[in-house]
Amino acid sequence: MTELLLLSATGLMLSLFLGLLRVLLGPSAGDRMLATQLIGTVGVGMLLVLSVLLDEPALIDVALLLALLAAVAAAAFTGQQEARHD
Amino acid sequence: MINLASSILILAGLFFYLAGSIGLLRLPDLYTRLHALTKADNLGLGLLAAGLALHSQHLLTSLKLLLIWLAVLAASATSAHLIARQARRQETRR
Amino acid sequence: MTDAMIGLVALPLTGAVATLLLPRSATVVAIGAGLATTIAAALLLFGVANQGALHYEMGGWSTGLGITLRADGLSALLLMMTSLVALAASVYASAYFSAASERARFWPLWLLLWTSLNALFLSGDLFNLYVTLELLGLSAVALATLGGKRAAAEAALRYLLVGLLGSMLFLAGVSLIYAGYGTLDLATLPRVVEPGPIAWTALAMMTTGLLLKTALFPLHFWLPPAHASAPAPVSAVLSALVVKAAFYLVLRLWLDVFANVVTPVAANLLGLLGACAVLWGSWRALQAERLKLLAAWSTVAQLGYLFLFFPLLLALPPGPTRDLAAGGLVMLALTHGFAKAGLFLAIGVIQQRCGHDTIRDLDGTAQHLPATTFAIALAGVALIGLPPSGAFLGKWQLLAGAVETGQWLWLVVTATGSLLAAAYIFRVLGHAFGHQPYPNQPVTVAREEWPALLLTAMAALVLGLGGAPVWKLLEIGT
């Protein structure tokens, strides 16, 4: 099981890097925001895996907070766009 | 038995994560990328969380994992909609 | 007596919360809290004089685990000065701010500033000191912006950034100390600190941060605009107390905590910077066109004198001569605190009554506001260092120490600085006296003029004539 979780953690890291590449490439703000959304989800996944790997249940709380606040960040981004175009 | 099931779920989750990220990078425009992202959010995290919940076998932990998944699901659906609508508006404006 | 230590922090803090919740009666509440705080400071001074150094373990947790408050002769004296200056400035402020909205904004921040000063002088813990520095810096900046003008906002922004940079440097030093020695307690550290990379780097970073906050040449650039554009009672406290608080920490670190780490070369560097501050500050004060700017540049110069003592104190062997010099340093700091606060309040009166503070156009001020002009003259006596001011005693010890250790340079600097101070003070007084008849009453606007008069009299007369107990109190170390 440990090996599997290690593999998932590293795999998620790969996913993170692909997302980062998209953030850097863009080209539009929407693309970047999508990629940030992915990075948030990847971060949540990583924290969940780490919480089992390192035997630290509190990391699940961190993941929960991250998940909720990723929504706030997306809301801030799109809210800003809304305000701009209406 | 449970271990096997949870391993399979975690691996499947990882697969969708990677598929989603590759899609986000390789697909040609915003709308198709949007489609790829939802694979990672919905399926990737969902399967991963399900696998970990099986592994932990605590009710409270499983509930938290479910909540996390639901939060990400709803947030990604909403923001995907908003991002798409915004992109669409910019197109029609041009 | 230890309850007085709690009172010194809790009373102004309670006052701050109360003035925030009761904006209509804020002035009464604030003056009441200020009076109570001053009584606590007096109680603490008597307590230290009678019982020796005091300490209080917060929350009942032993030193090391919890935070310990400490008061020795030096901190008790500075706390007393803080309370007297702040109380006088509070009385003045109650007349200075007329609009209700201004008062509602001013009093909570004012009492928070007072809290931070008291907490700083009482703190016996390095991290706690960092927190008090943050509170001090932030409340001082917020008060400085109350002037409401664009120049004030710009100066305050620079003040904020300088303050943050200083705090960050201080915090970096503190973390280094904790990583190296595993304790933050000021009384434990002198026993464990030893010369080496950790102590050198930590002391250098903390000192640089504090020198920024105390505005020692060449880090003084932010002070004149910030102090000159703040409201008068705020300027008084900024110049008299806030920069002193950072200076007090330099003194504590160099003479107590890191006593076996500092080297004569480093102390000479501080002395040289102090000498530059004395000459440059006095020169700019002489050229200032506005009274407030003159007072602010004079602060830069007066802080320079305090740093001249460092090479002397390091060169003198422990004994009565060194104690006399240390007492002279504290006497000079106290005198400057009272004199500069009084000077800023007096300038505030002139600014409000005459509508400006341009030195060239002061003609006849002596006839309109005799008491205020007298206060400026008294402040001048203290700033120049004429007898019987406390500054005279302080400078006397500075000169005696310079002769004793053969460091003649400081003698020349002190003499030049005093001459320049005499020049800028007499320039103001020369403009202030005109040819109009004097009014029947010397004090024309009581609530505005008395605070300045009392503060400057304290500096020019009381400290000089009755200052002997200061040296006795300073023998009470931690």
Add this chain to the structure above:
Amino acid sequence: MNTTNLLVFDGLLLFSIVGLAWASLATTDERRSVILFMAFGLVLAVAWGRLLAPDVALAEAAIGAGLSGALLLAAVRKQSPGSSHTHANPDRNYSESGAKVVLQWLVTLLCAALAGTLAWALLHALSSAPHDTLPRAISDNLVASGVSNPVTAVLLNFRAYDTLLELAVLLTAVLGIFSLGQTTPGYQPAGPVFDGLVRWLVPVLILTAGYLLWVGAHAPGGAFQAGATLAAAGVVLRLTGRSRIGLPDGFVLRIIMAAGVGVFLLVGLTLLLLGRPFLGYPPAWAGALILLIETAAMLSIAATLLLAFVGGQPQSTAVNAAANRQREENSRC
């Protein structure tokens, strides 16, 4: 488990942190920079989790990934209203004079020298004998502190005085923000989809804040994390055009602002009157008193962060209603 197995993961995590930090600073486009910074916050939260510091990870998640992203986006919006193309002027960045470049290099060199000195001293500090007296003292006294989370024990009991003064710092910050004047009217009212998000997100955030506050006694969490989460709920409300952002008016708002310091002082002084040391809780009561103080602190912290987000004193309700009416009329056209 053996942490050396995570070596590859750690290396990649480190690389992504440094890369993101560099990218977000090197970017000239403000909006891209902000998005990169948000990603940086996300990765940093994971890193704190990896370092087994969930308290810090919670704070980083709340502040770094959530609030500061929203704050920075709002700042960028204020700076370039109406258009994202105004600052996309490539010439501006290349027309810098030589002196400025030299100055930049000097500053860089100075920073590098400073960092080098710090690293050198830190190396010495870490290689000197380990000091475990304080950690041992904390674990020895944990039973008497009323909570079982050592971080909360230090913050709210052993070094409660520090926290009291920190709350005073926050109060000062709010008062300073108030002197900046009143806030500008908020955002446009949101569409139905956005409103749907808000309808579930805000209650869940409030519940989470309560959970973090409660859990802080025995696990990572506490007033700061809870306050930041609560503030995030307010930010969401602000984004939907409610410019009161869930904050009350006048007197009640002032009570909330002062609650952290006020309750802390009240507890401390009451104990002093009862013959105990200032802030010296009786062990039997410590848990309850800490929860009381933390609840008040959470409200103050949330209010402070929110007021910092809107950047001024919220407009009074009357003005606000008028503005809303005006806005509705505008949107009808």
